Amino acid sequence: MVRQGGQEKPQRSCLGCRETRDRDRLIRFVLSPQGEVLPDLDARLPGRGAYTCASSRCLEAAIRQRLFNRAFKREVSAMQPQAMTEMVARLMRERILGYLGLANRAGKIVSGSSLVCDAVRGKIKPGLVLVAEDVSGSIGEKVVSLSTVHGIPCERVLTKEEFGDILGKAPRSAVAVRQGGFIARLVTEIQRLRNFLGEV
Template sequence: MMTPAAGSRSRSLVAAGRKPQRTCLGCRETFDQHCLIRFVPAPDGTLLVDYRRKLPGRGAYVCARRQCLLQAAAKSGFSRSFKRELRVEGQQLLARVAEQQRQAIDNLIGMARKAGQGVGGSNLVLGELQRGSDIALVLLAKDVSAGIGDKVRRAAGNRPVRQPDWLDKSRLGVLCGRAERSVLALRSGPIAEKLLYEFSRYDQIAGDC
């Protein structure tokens, strides 16, 4: 649990307009807390990934980078931080972090649909791109046809196009409230910005998608 002194320092930083900072267990550099991934220990000695920073108790922080996570696991950084023996294996930790990142991205896609910030379907997306609409990001299902994928990429120009390896047409359809969806475009706005940010973090853990 956060100590009274630590809690007081965090509140003072926020009141002063400064963001709380934490040190990465891997590289030992200091960053704004929201830029790092939080971990908390479970009673059974396992380590929990608190990606949304909602779990109670004292946390430890690591950069959203493969090397930092592997270093923290290999050098017993979590056990030292929590002053107790924790079972941490580097590759398993990477996999668990990547899974929570995928969930975060899926949730944002669902939020975009509910907020009316998504344009679905290859024809509609191509039309929006060709008209120069304010599209910030285009998503392609991993099993989209090569022809459609090529058309969308050409029409997108310099706009980012992502093809996540876990999103097939069926899964993307579920997130969009449809049976299937092969193409989805996100209009510029806070949700699209957050999606681009989460994709960049995912790249650091799991590699390009």
């Protein structure tokens, strides 16, 4: 373990690359009663855990080399690498959507490219702007450029449909999150997804 701020932070080794990292930076996996390897992104499921970096490469290596067998000290059943990485990515996206839903219920969300641009230009600026991955080029570039000019962090993530669904509205090209406690969590989850997909 390592100490930070006087407290010990538990560490674990990644099955894929063998690097030792803080446990909360890794992805935890557990076994179902049927012996299936399942991702436990919240790290709350009971039982012994095995870990990989938040990287699809490390996860794929762990599956191909049958390293979950070694970690759990028994024969286990694991999905094919592509299926498992798709499942983990989907769960990560769901976590981002979950935090957006919480922010929306707290009245912290502005949605739609026009309203987002107005919020960015406004006196009280949002803390984060999200642009849908499938937005048209001109709209996306306008929102990203305006956010950059005003010094507001901007990420391309999720889809217009996903934004609309979680907000209970029609598809949305962009979302702005007002300043508050949701910003740090959202940024962490988005970066984790991008790291996993190898985008950074």
